[in-house]
Amino acid sequence: MANKSDVRKRDIRYSPKLETDIIFEKANDSNPFLVDEILYHGFEHFDLMANVSFTDMIFLLLNGELPTPEQSDTLRKLSVAVCNPGIRHAATQAAMATGTGRTDRLHILPISLGIFSGEFEAAGGMDSLIKDLLDLANTSLQEAAHKVSNNSTNGFGTLYGDKDPYAEKLLQYFCESPTLPLLQKLNSIQAYLSQNNVNSGILKQGVVAAVLHDLGFSEKQFGPVFQLLSAPGLLAHGMEYSEKPMSAMLFESDEQYEWQK
Amino acid sequence: MNKRYSEWEECHGKIKSRRGQWVIGKGVFNFNFDMMNDLVGNCSYMQVVMLNATGRLPSPELAKWVDASHICLSWPDPRIWCNRIGALAGSSKTSSLLATCMGNLASDSRAYGPKTLVAGLEFMQRALKEVKSGLNVEAFVKKELAAHGGKPKIMGFARPIAKGDERIPAMERVTQDLGFEIGEHLSLAYQIEEILIRDFDETMNINGYMSGFLSDQGLTPHEVYRMYSFIVASGVTACYIDAFERTAGTFAPLKCEDITYTGAKRRPVKTY
Numbered sequence: 232m233a234n235k236s237d238v239r240k241r242d243i244r245y246s247p248k249l250e251t252d253i254i255f256e257k258a259n260d261s262n263p264f265l266v267d268e269i270l271y272h273g274f275e276h277f278d279l280m281a282n283v284s285f286t287d288m289i290f291l292l293l294n295g296e297l298p299t300p301e302q303s304d305t306l307r308k309l310s311v312a313v314c315n316p317g318i319r320h321a322a323t324q325a326a327m328a329t330g331t332g333r334t335d336r337l338h339i340l341p342i343s344l345g346i347f348s349g350e351f352e353a354a355g356g357m358d359s360l361i362k363d364l365l366d367l368a369n370t371s372l373q374e375a376a377h378k379v380s381n382n383s384t385n386g387f388g389t390l391y392g393d394k395d396p397y398a399e400k401l402l403q404y405f406c407e408s409p410t411l412p413l414l415q416k417l418n419s420i421q422a423y424l425s426q427n428n429v430n431s432g433i434l435k436q437g438v439v440a441a442v443l444h445d446l447g448f449s450e451k452q453f454g455p456v457f458q459l460l461s462a463p464g465l466l467a468h469g470m471e472y473s474e475k476p477m478s479a480m481l482f483e484s485d486e487q488y489e490w491q492k
Numbered sequence: 493m494n495k496r497y498s499e500w501e502e503c504h505g506k507i508k509s510r511r512g513q514w515v516i517g518k519g520v521f522n523f524n525f526d527m528m529n530d531l532v533g534n535c536s537y538m539q540v541v542m543l544n545a546t547g548r549l550p551s552p553e554l555a556k557w558v559d560a561s562h563i564c565l566s567w568p569d570p571r572i573w574c575n576r577i578g579a580l581a582g583s584s585k586t587s588s589l590l591a592t593c594m595g596n597l598a599s600d601s602r603a604y605g606p607k608t609l610v611a612g613l614e615f616m617q618r619a620l621k622e623v624k625s626g627l628n629v630e631a632f633v634k635k636e637l638a639a640h641g642g643k644p645k646i647m648g649f650a651r652p653i654a655k656g657d658e659r660i661p662a663m664e665r666v667t668q669d670l671g672f673e674i675g676e677h678l679s680l681a682y683q684i685e686e687i688l689i690r691d692f693d694e695t696m697n698i699n700g701y702m703s704g705f706l707s708d709q710g711l712t713p714h715e716v717y718r719m720y721s722f723i724v725a726s727g728v729t730a731c732y733i734d735a736f737e738r739t740a741g742t743f744a745p746l747k748c749e750d751i752t753y754t755g756a757k758r759r760p761v762k763t764y
Contacts, residue, residue, distance in 0.1 A: 240516045262497050319746040321580040325594070328580075332573030333603035342577060345594040349584025351740035391741065477603060477652060481744065482571050 252295060272296070286310045289459065293452055301410045302446050309442050312401055313435070313457060315464020322347035322461070326469030331480040339469030340462055347458050347465065352390065352435065354461070357454040360385040360440045368416040372423040379424060379431050386437025394424075394432035401438045411445040414438075511544075523547065538562075545718035546711070553670045554709060558719060560666045564659040564698055565720075566727035570735070570743070574598040574605070578728035582735030583743035591736075595728030596721075603652065606720040611647040612703030613713035616677045619684070620707070629683045644692040648700025649685065659698040667705065675708025 253272065259265035269276040271288075272295050279288060283297060286306045290298040298306060316322050326343035330336070350356040363385040367375050379387045389395075399421055405411055406418040421433050439457050440450075448456060472479065494501070512522040520527040522543065531540055538555040542548070550558075570579035574595040581591030599605030622632055636646050644650050651657055667674075674682075681704035685696040706716050735743040 238517050262494070264497055264500050318751050319748070321584040321741070321743070324744075324746075325577045325580045325598075328573045328576045329598050332598055332601050334573070334598045334601040334605075335607075338597050338600055342594045342597055345590050346577065346581050346584050346586060348590060349581065349586040351584045353584055355585060391745075480573070482653070483744070488571070 253292060289456070290446075293456070294447060298446070301408070305405070305408055305411065305442065305446055308405070309439065309446075310460045312404075313439060313460045315467065316347065316352070316461050317464070318468055320347075320352060321349065322353060322465055323468045326465045327472040328480060330469040330471065330473030331475055331477055333473075333477070336470065336473055339473070340466055343465035343469060344458050344462060347461055348454070354436075354454040354457040356385065357436055357440055357457060358450045360436060361444050361450045361453065363387075364413065364417065364437060364441055364444070367420060368413055372420060375420045376424055376427060376429055379420070380429050382431070386434060386440055387431060388434055389431055390434060394430055395434055398433050398435045398438055399425075401435065402433045402441075405438065405442055411442065413441045413445050417441055511547075523549075525549070542719055545721070546715045553672070557663075557666055557670055557672070557705070561663060561698075561702055562720075562723065562726070564663060566724040568727050568730035568734070570731040572604075572724075572727070573601070574724045575727050575731040576744075578731040579735040579743045582732040583738070583741055585736065585740050588729055588732050588736070591732035592725050592729045595732070596723070596725045599724040606717045606723050608647065608699050609703060609706075609720060610713040610717045612699040613707050613711070613716055615647045616681060616700075616703045616707045617713070620677050620680050623680060629680065630687060633684055633687045644688050644694045646684070646688075648681065648703050649688050649696055650692075650694040651697040655693070656695055657697045657701075660696060660701045663698070663701055663705075672705070675705070677707035678704030680704065 255270040255273075256266045257268040257270075259267045271279060272291055274291070274297070279291075283291070284303065284307060287298055287303050289310075290296075290302065290306055297303075318324075318327075322343045325346040326339050329339045329342045334342070347353045348355050363383075367378060367384050367387070370378070375384075378384050382388055390398075402414065402418050402421055406414040408414070417433060417437070424432055436457070440453050443453050443456060444450070512520070512527075514520045519529070522531065522540075525531050525543075527540075531543075535543075535549070536552060536555050536559065538559040539550055539552065542550045542555055542558060568575065570576050577598050578591045578595035581594060582588075600607060602608065602611070619632060623629055627635075633646075637644065640646065678701070681696055681700050685700070688694045688696075711719075
């Protein structure tokens with residue numbers, strides 16, 4: 232019997248090598264740390280550079296195949312749809328505070344994307360969302376409306392106390408594509424909610440999750456992909472404020488500051 | 493072995509450390525210390541932070557001084573940039589760890605945080621060198637002012653947002669209570685301050701005080717940067733929690749009308 236204070240190594244066999252499906256690097260003949268050729272999921276790097284878009288490349292890296300033309304077009308549209316959370320978003324405010332606070336500009340994205348991992352209007356909690364959306368899509372319109380009214384469906388709800396009109400516009404835009412069946416079902420539910428004056432509706436996370444689901448992404452990828460696609464706007468706002476004087480950022484006066492002792 | 497990449501080849505397949513190692517079954521070693529037997533219970537956490545940052549175990553008094561200075565440098569007002577990030581993280585319902593890390597990362601700034609201490613210590617150490625080499629303090633300050641367009645923009649002196657610095661009397665008390673003498677760097681900082689008060693009504697700030705004191709302790713600017721890597725963390729955590737415990741999105745919410753758009757007018761996307 233071992234003494235409880237003894238510390239012993241566990242017999243864990245660690246992998247002697249790393250392995251990946253994503254990249255193959257052919258070593259340079261005279262220096263094994265340098266690369267002569269790169270394949271991504273079998274596609275030669277320069278071939279990809281010549282023929283695919285950045286969003287196609289994201290699809291390939293995460294899914295192992297290049298998207299079909301329809302998938303490519305939808306992901307391109309989604310990347311534009313969510314490229315900027317908006318200047319009033321907490322993550323953008325964080326980017327701006329980073330920029331105007333004279334923080335190293337290379338920290339703008341890590342900081343703001345970190346804040347974008349939250350659950351409010353952002354990428355947090357999205358991996359549990361698709362189950363709710365699929366359940367909703369498989370019920371009757373009346374039952375769906377009941378569920379949404381009771382706030383029991385992630386991806387639907389209210390924002391600042393009301394249904395989100397812009398998320399509804401995005402939903403309508405994407406459901407024009409015949410290759411997005413979940414989106415179309417959710418749009419029917421949204422229309423039914425509106426006809427019955429239910430003050431609750433699809434949220435942006437719901438639209439993003441449904442689009443990514445219909446594109447074939449796994450639910451574990453939804454949040455991180457949403458985060459990745461939001462990066463350009465966060466960066467732009469942070470950079471804009473990194474050029475402004477420190478006084479350009481909000482600094483509420485003492486009169487605006489309520490210390491709730 | 494090919495000499496061009498021999499340094500990398502030499503490191504291939506192994507980890508080298510000058511710091512320490514967990515030897516399972518034998519102990520955890522940090523430099524020459526057995527962490528569980530030599531350090532735990534015998535040292536403060538801040539002494540070990542400084543050991544890890546500088547490679548030297550400081551006196552309990554110096555660690556206590558550094559500990560106190562951390563209290564000066566982080567407080568729970570979410571209007572401060574890094575704290576605002578913590579509050580925004582709370583309002584977004586992220587985790588406290590993420591909030592604290594992201595807010596703390598924001599302090600990697602040239603306006604506040606540990607990077608300004610690098611500039612502060614570099615300035616104080618250069619200042620003492622120049623004064624010791626024969627330049628009088630008045631002439632030195634004049635030269636520094638000229639380099640900044642005649643404005644008192646000298647690292648460690650004056651302060652954004654407010655004039656004066658309530659943290660200096662607090663740290664002066666700590667310095668005295670712990671039995672530290674005023675060394676030649678800090679003494680010079682006081683002389684520079686006298687000139688700036690006289691000519692600009694601007695005082696030394698906490699950076700100047702700390703830079704003078706820490707230079708007198710023989711620390712290098714980069715050692716200090718590393719020691720103060722979590723300089724604003726606790727205030728960020730506090731601001732995170734305050735916002736997290738409220739309804740999502742209620743930290744300083746902005747209406748569309750709160751934003752003034754100054755960009756191009758509406759225009760169509762050209763298709764080719």
